[in-house]
Amino acid sequence: MRNLFQVVLLLGVVLAGAASATPAAKGLFGHIELPSEQTPQSYGSYAKGCLAGAAQLSETGTNWQTMRPSRNRNWGHPDMLAFIKRLSQNAKRAGWQGLYVGDMSQPRGGPMLTGHASHQIGLDADIWMLPPTRMNLTASERENLSSVSVVSRDRKSVNDNWTAAHHEILMAALKDKSVARIFVSGAIKLQMCEDASPSERPYLRKLRPWWGHTYHFHVRLNCPRGSTECIEQVPPPAGDGCDSVEWWVTDALLPPDPSAPPKVLKPELVLADLPNQCLGVLESR
Numbered sequence: 001m002r003n004l005f006q007v008v009l010l011l012g013v014v015l016a017g018a019a020s021a022t023p024a025a026k027g028l029f030g031h032i033e034l035p036s037e038q039t040p041q042s043y044g045s046y047a048k049g050c051l052a053g054a055a056q057l058s059e060t061g062t063n064w065q066t067m068r069p070s071r072n073r074n075w076g077h078p079d080m081l082a083f084i085k086r087l088s089q090n091a092k093r094a095g096w097q098g099l100y101v102g103d104m105s106q107p108r109g110g111p112m113l114t115g116h117a118s119h120q121i122g123l124d125a126d127i128w129m130l131p132p133t134r135m136n137l138t139a140s141e142r143e144n145l146s147s148v149s150v151v152s153r154d155r156k157s158v159n160d161n162w163t164a165a166h167h168e169i170l171m172a173a174l175k176d177k178s179v180a181r182i183f184v185s186g187a188i189k190l191q192m193c194e195d196a197s198p199s200e201r202p203y204l205r206k207l208r209p210w211w212g213h214t215y216h217f218h219v220r221l222n223c224p225r226g227s228t229e230c231i232e233q234v235p236p237p238a239g240d241g242c243d244s245v246e247w248w249v250t251d252a253l254l255p256p257d258p259s260a261p262p263k264v265l266k267p268e269l270v271l272a273d274l275p276n277q278c279l280g281v282l283e284s285r
Contacts, residue, residue, distance in 0.1 A: 024268040028282055029110030033072060036108055036284035040078050042121035042223060042230040043109075043275040049231070050278035051109030051122035055081050059142075063088035063098030065135055067128065067142050073103040073112070077122035079224045080104060083178050084125060087219075090172035094165040098135055100147070102126035102216050108281050111269050121230060123180075123221040127173075129166065129214075151187045151214040156249040158191045167195055173219055174203040180233055183210040183218040186248020193242035204240040209248040229275060 029050065040053035054075040059066045064084060066074040088099045105122045106112060118124050128147040137145065150162040170192065173182055184192075186209035196204055210218075223230035271279065 022270050022272075024111070025271050025274060025278075026111035026113050026268065028271060029106055029108055030113035032106070032108050032282070034107050035075060036281050038281070038284050040122075040224070040227075041277070042077050042123055042227040043277045043281070044121060044229070045231040046118040046121055046124060046220060046233060048269065048274060049109060049121040050274055050281045051075070051077060051105055051120070052277070052281045052284070054105065054107055054109065054122055056107075057081050057084060057101065057104060059139075060135065061085070061088065061098075063092050063135070064101055065098070065132070065137055065142060066101045066104075067145070068102065069139055069142055071103065073106060073119075074101070075107050075109075075122065076104045076125065077221075077224055077227075079178055079221055080122055080125055083176060083219070083221060086176065087127070087169070087173055091165075091169050094168040094172070096165055096169070097132040100128035100130055100132050100145075102128055102147075110274070110278065110281075118220075123223070123230075125219050126216040127219060128216050129161070131163070131165065147215040149214040151185045155185065155187055155214075155253055157187050162188075162191065167192060170207070170217060171196075171200055171203065173217075174206050178221050179206060180220045180222045181206045181208050181236055182220070183208050183213050185209065185212070185214045186245060186252065188213070188217075189241065189245045190249055193240070193245060196240075201240045201242075204242060205236050205238070207241070208236060209241075209245060229277060 035054035036052050038052040042051055043049050055078045057066055057074045059069055084101060091099050103119060104125045105119050109120050109122050129150045130147040148161045150158050152159045173179055189207055189209045192207060223232050
């Protein structure tokens with residue numbers, strides 16, 4: 001309760017209009033340990049929103065374990081929990097013991113204290129590339145075990161850690177109707193394009209190259225039915241994306257142009273940047 005009391009005090013500062021003292025939204029959401037007692041709803045967009053009535057993925061399940069438990073990021077919309085359970089069964093069929101699940105969302109979503117810009121509305125989850133060997137890791141092991149990269153050091157191709165099971169699990173996720181897109185390294189997309197069968201190729205449209213994503217793949221779900229204030233991401237371009245993936249393992253890896261102006265850092269999100277419903281999410285028991 002102490003954390004919630006601290007949040008209420010901070011909210012008082014915001015509502016009083018003390019602009020100079022307006023706290024970053026990540027401080028409001030990042031210290032709350034429990035979800036709101038509300039009907040599950042995803043509010044806003046994946047990188048600017050919050051989550052009401054979150055459900056907690058158990059730290060150990062039949063075919064999964066959540067990693068880095070101290071972060072308290074094993075929360076999500078019930079649709080996300082259902083998806084992870086489905087995918088963990090597919091992982092078992094592919095020959096893995098199950099899945100090691102990384103960051104999902106905070107108990108009430110919102111911006112995180114560290115790391116991700118997205119994962120704010122309970123519809124994002126990171127799945128480790130490390131094939132699980134045990135489903136009974138201790139809490140200490142889950143804090144300290146590391147995933148493995150499946151991409152070569154030059155980032156142009158997959159390495160020996162990549163297996164047919166990785167392809168099978170990713171394809172199972174892509175075929176799931178609840179999935180909006182999956183982010184992976186460009187080298188992984190390239191390999192998936194090379195290995196996909198004709199019947200698999202249409203699903204590659206949802207497999208999107210993005211920086212990093214060599215140690216895990218990032219699953220993003222569609223807005224749930226009933227979450228009318230959830231903002232869908234723009235659909236991926238038409239086609240399987242295999243005709244443009246070469247850029248990610250060639251030009252994208254070139255050194256940055258030294259004459260280019262420096263990137264301007266985005267300001268921290270504050271509560272006023274988020275949907276109006278997020279105040280109620282914070283204030284709810």
